[in-house]
Amino acid sequence: MTEPQTRFSRSEMMIVAAARELAGQHVCFVGVGLPNIAVNLAKRTVAPDLELVYEAGVFGAEPARLPLSIGDPTIVTGAIAVTSMFELFSFYLQGGLIDVGFLGAAQIDRFGNINTTVIGDDYAHPKTRLPGSGGACEIAINARQVFVIMRQSKRSFVERIDFRTSPGNLGGAEAAARIRREQGWLGSGPSVVVTDLGIYHFDETGEMRLDSLHPGATLKAVRETIGWEPRLAENVATTPEPTPEELRLMRVELDPGGSYTK
Amino acid sequence: MRDAVADLVRDGDTVAIEGFTHLISFAAGHEIIRQRKRDLTLARLTPDLIYDQMVAGGVARKLIFSWLGNPGVGGLNAIRRRIEDANPGPLEVEEYSHFGMVGRYTAGAANLPFYPLRSYFETDLPKANPLIREIESPYGDGKVYAVPPLRPDVTVVHAQRADAAGNTQVWGLLGCQKEAAFAAERVIVVVEELVDEAIIRADPNRTIIPGLIVDAVVVEPWGAHPSYVQGAYDRDNRFYLDWDPISRDETAVQAWLGEWVYGLDGRAAYLDKLGSERVASLRPSGSAPSGSVDYGQYR
Numbered sequence: 001m002t003e004p005q006t007r008f009s010r011s012e013m014m015i016v017a018a019a020r021e022l023a024g025q026h027v028c029f030v031g032v033g034l035p036n037i038a039v040n041l042a043k044r045t046v047a048p049d050l051e052l053v054y055e056a057g058v059f060g061a062e063p064a065r066l067p068l069s070i071g072d073p074t075i076v077t078g079a080i081a082v083t084s085m086f087e088l089f090s091f092y093l094q095g096g097l098i099d100v101g102f103l104g105a106a107q108i109d110r111f112g113n114i115n116t117t118v119i120g121d122d123y124a125h126p127k128t129r130l131p132g133s134g135g136a137c138e139i140a141i142n143a144r145q146v147f148v149i150m151r152q153s154k155r156s157f158v159e160r161i162d163f164r165t166s167p168g169n170l171g172g173a174e175a176a177a178r179i180r181r182e183q184g185w186l187g188s189g190p191s192v193v194v195t196d197l198g199i200y201h202f203d204e205t206g207e208m209r210l211d212s213l214h215p216g217a218t219l220k221a222v223r224e225t226i227g228w229e230p231r232l233a234e235n236v237a238t239t240p241e242p243t244p245e246e247l248r249l250m251r252v253e254l255d256p257g258g259s260y261t262k
Numbered sequence: 263m264r265d266a267v268a269d270l271v272r273d274g275d276t277v278a279i280e281g282f283t284h285l286i287s288f289a290a291g292h293e294i295i296r297q298r299k300r301d302l303t304l305a306r307l308t309p310d311l312i313y314d315q316m317v318a319g320g321v322a323r324k325l326i327f328s329w330l331g332n333p334g335v336g337g338l339n340a341i342r343r344r345i346e347d348a349n350p351g352p353l354e355v356e357e358y359s360h361f362g363m364v365g366r367y368t369a370g371a372a373n374l375p376f377y378p379l380r381s382y383f384e385t386d387l388p389k390a391n392p393l394i395r396e397i398e399s400p401y402g403d404g405k406v407y408a409v410p411p412l413r414p415d416v417t418v419v420h421a422q423r424a425d426a427a428g429n430t431q432v433w434g435l436l437g438c439q440k441e442a443a444f445a446a447e448r449v450i451v452v453v454e455e456l457v458d459e460a461i462i463r464a465d466p467n468r469t470i471i472p473g474l475i476v477d478a479v480v481v482e483p484w485g486a487h488p489s490y491v492q493g494a495y496d497r498d499n500r501f502y503l504d505w506d507p508i509s510r511d512e513t514a515v516q517a518w519l520g521e522w523v524y525g526l527d528g529r530a531a532y533l534d535k536l537g538s539e540r541v542a543s544l545r546p547s548g549s550a551p552s553g554s555v556d557y558g559q560y561r
Contacts, residue, residue, distance in 0.1 A: 032329075032331075032333070055360060056282045056283060056284070056435045056437070057282070057435055057436055057437065058435070068334045068499050069283055069333035069334035069497070070283070070333070071282050071283020071284055071435055072283070073284070073434060073490055073496060073497070073546075076434045076492055077550045078550070082433075082434065083436070084436045084440060085282065085307075085360065085436070085438045086365075086368055086438060089360065089364055090361075093361075094361075094380055117357075117386070117390070123386075123389075126345065126346060127346070129341075129342045129345045129346050130330075131329050131330050131331035131337075132327070132328060132329050132330050132357055132359075133328060133357075133358075133359035133387065134308075134328060134329035134359065134360050135329075135359060135360040135361065136359070137361075137385055137387060138359055138361045138379070138380070138381035141380060141381055141383055142380060163386045163390075164384070164385045164386045165385060165386070165387065167383060167384040167385055170384055179384060182404070183404055183405060184380065184403070185380070185383065186380075
């Protein structure tokens, strides 16, 4: 056994907070990057019965190691089902079986609209070419709710995203709810954003609201890394610190190389 | 492989080397570079390192894709240089989401004029790619988006095994190889192992592609390295990490292609160069055989 761990990095706090949000959820579509480790931590802690769905075509994965990518062979061995991607996207996602789509993002706005396509105003001549949608666009539309995990910075939390890859609450909750209903989207949109500074949920206007600050994070740091004046809960809570067991799982089992947690 | 690529891949073709993280035919990609094919349109959901290398090798005019990255590592830098800086020349792109690409192959395979899906609503993707079009349901229940069929001239599929006729079996992630193969004009199957037809017939549920649509079968063990083959070898993650600094420098990329593609005559030489120790380190850490099922005799 390792000794009790007390000190932790901001990334570790973010991943732990994101994992805890999955308590009580049943079926989770796992996005690329940070969602992968958060979801695998949740499966070992607050949500042991969570069914992991990977866009590569796996339902009910039981990864024996942290998948290096979302197409790692460890998500296949011991899974409930391996499906074609057609079946995964058509029947499982568009068919309405996904409770939570867990996404990362390069840019996000106050309404949880996400950009993972390009940085810069001109799509044809981008300043930075990002990966693109992958499955994120249809996940944002068809998963019952969307969780987001990403680090906070002025470049990522912006007043206006450069490209809308995955829709969130559009221009506000009322219009978004009407459009989602009229167009038959199954999802109700984003419900949680977890960053390295805190936890946001969405208020009745559809805007992000800071509900919890991580230990050591300040409102000043939040304001300095966000491109708009953030809404705050009446009583902003303090996120409970990672437990020794959560830290052990991340450091010893899931990510001994520290590729996500440094 | 040399003959299959020489006979079946032509300058100007649309080529799909499919396989989602799993079963990516790097051997075919390298052979296409080596034969200096030109003006190809490369289609793949996730271009992965193989298309970064092929684009750097100068074979491509255009890229059709849905997620452009080095999975678990970062960006695809040779492709990014072409898109961001037109260096050493522009690269045309046609971009979808994963479901959109899967739908395109499905429509291509099923001889449909389009594939409808509930995606793209309220996003900028249809503006970036006008081939993604909003349509009204003919049954009066709202709008969906349509994507056009994708019918590659050539699809390349790597698999665990096939028989000499090209009846092909895969286990592990299936991606959209079946759809991409049925959509294609010509199909090249590359396998770890050539087996008797009796092996195929003993487990018909595992067949994803019938020899009926296959034009060439190439036996190329380890032909998917540095991607992986379920049950045979793991992804060589070290190579995916190593490619990141190489691909940031055009001179280093060309040197790598010289050493590992142009300078070798095929996969056997590539494996020799890789070394037996590296190869052995990629074997699965243990065995996980399937239970067998009984299909029954019905005479």
